[in-house]
Amino acid sequence: MAGVNKVIILGNLGADPEVRVLTTGAKVSRLRIATSETYTNKNGERVTNTEWHSVNLWRGLADIAEKYLKKGSQVYVEGKLRTRSYDDKDGVTRYVTEIEGDNMTMIGGRSDNDNASAPSASSQEPSSASKPAPASKSKPAKNLAPDSEDDESFDDLPF
DSSP states (O other): OOOOOEEEEEESSSOEEEEEETTTOEEEEEEEEEEEEEOOOSSSOEEEEEEEEEEEHHHHHHHHHHOOOOOOOOEEEEEEEEEEEEEEEEEEEEEEEEEEEEEEEEEOOOOOSSSOOOEESSSSSSHHHHHHOOOSSSOOOOOOTTTOOHHHHHHHHOO
16 A cells, blocks of 8 residues: 655744756755644633744746745645654764745735735646736636536537
């Protein structure tokens, strides 16, 4: 049986995105996202727990994050968990679990100092966030249901 590795978070950036260009030319943006959970404990006090997440966005998503996101921005991210290891300065192996973002949607309005807005982006469709959809000058679409009496396009079907 195959497994599922899916993460969905909605939170706020704790800092501006950190953007790096690797020697291969690929761009990566690291986001630090805080998610908070608030509840009332048995003593009637409101308690807020904040969890911090490291999110990596690659290539086109990294470009969008660099251009449009800043500290405090609210963002929705879908991706998968990845664990990597490294040796610290003392030679001790450390493990880090991060989210590799596949899809990112910016939540909230545009701030006053932004010139444009790109509301969502996906690694499968990076061009959709950077190009506006062409405006259509055609007539409104007719109801294309087969039982529609005013649509004559179904009259010439061969069956």
